[in-house]
Amino acid sequence: MKGKFIVFEGIDGSGKTTQINQLSEWLIGTDLIPENNQLVITREPGGTKLGKHIRSLLLNTSIEKSPDPITELLLYAADRSQHVNEIIIPTINKGDWVISDRFCGSTLAYQGYGRKLDINLIKNLETIATQGIYPDVTFLLDIPVEESIKRRINRKDDRIEKEGKEFLSNVALGFKTLSKDRKWKKISAINSKEKILSEIQSEIKQLIKNK
Numbered sequence: 328m329k330g331k332f333i334v335f336e337g338i339d340g341s342g343k344t345t346q347i348n349q350l351s352e353w354l355i356g357t358d359l360i361p362e363n364n365q366l367v368i369t370r371e372p373g374g375t376k377l378g379k380h381i382r383s384l385l386l387n388t389s390i391e392k393s394p395d396p397i398t399e400l401l402l403y404a405a406d407r408s409q410h411v412n413e414i415i416i417p418t419i420n421k422g423d424w425v426i427s428d429r430f431c432g433s434t435l436a437y438q439g440y441g442r443k444l445d446i447n448l449i450k451n452l453e454t455i456a457t458q459g460i461y462p463d464v465t466f467l468l469d470i471p472v473e474e475s476i477k478r479r480i481n482r483k484d485d486r487i488e489k490e491g492k493e494f495l496s497n498v499a500l501g502f503k504t505l506s507k508d509r510k511w512k513k514i515s516a517i518n519s520k521e522k523i524l525s526e527i528q529s530e531i532k533q534l535i536k537n538k
């Protein structure tokens with residue numbers, strides 16, 4: 328049986344890493360994952376060795392000249408294609424579970440709603456890069472942009488985070504629209520870490536029940 332593929336989406340500082348850490352700790356202590364299978368935590372961009380190089384090209388602030396928006400889009404697609412082929416497909420085919428910090432939704436939100444690139448072009452690249460695989464469940468951690476900025480106050484911004492508030496507001500709106508269109512589980516991420524985790528846990532239990 329195939330393993331589950333779980334994705335976390337949300338603007339910078341929405342709590343993805345925090346929740347992935349909490350969820351994986353909980354999952355490992357349950358019997359939801361079959362005994363001989365594992366949990367693999369990964370992320371985009373940068374879930375593979377090649378992807379780590381792509382990630383630094385994309386997010387490094389010391390880069391002399393920023394990639395133009397289409398180049399940026401293609402670099403994300405290249406990272407995803409490698410990630411899907413090298414990590415996601417082989418892992419779920421073994422029955423292992425995958426949790427990915429960001430996936431296709433982030434490209435639609437940042438490059439589509441943020442950079443205003445053609446959504447159909449992005450969707451075509453998504454089909455090519457993913458070979459048609461999609462997550463069993465996607466959680467959108469939804470927080471106001473102001474809260475996201477507050478939470479990252481002591482953190483050095485990467486190249487995309489430096490885009491500022493208006494860009495991030497467009498991205499946040501994109502995420503909300505996508506969560507409706509794609510039937511993601513939207514969670515209010517201004518709640519306590521514990522409350523957010525418990526909503527995630529019930530959704531995962533539901534996912535297993537409906538398998």
Ligand SMILES: Nc1ncnc2c1ncn2[C@@H]1O[C@H](COP(=O)(O)OP(=O)(O)OP(=O)(O)O)[C@@H](O)[C@H]1O
Pocket residue numbers: 337338339340341342343344345346478479516517518519520523
């Ligand atoms: N529910 C919460 N309530 C208050 N603070 C939180 C909550 N969840 C996370 N935080 C804090 O907010 C900050 C950002 O969280 P985190 O790094 O998990 O976000 P992220 O979505 O992974 O961000 P990035 O996109 O930059 O990787 C951290 O300092 C974290 O401790």
Ligand SMILES: [Mg+2]
Pocket residue numbers: 343344345428
């Ligand atoms: Mg993170």
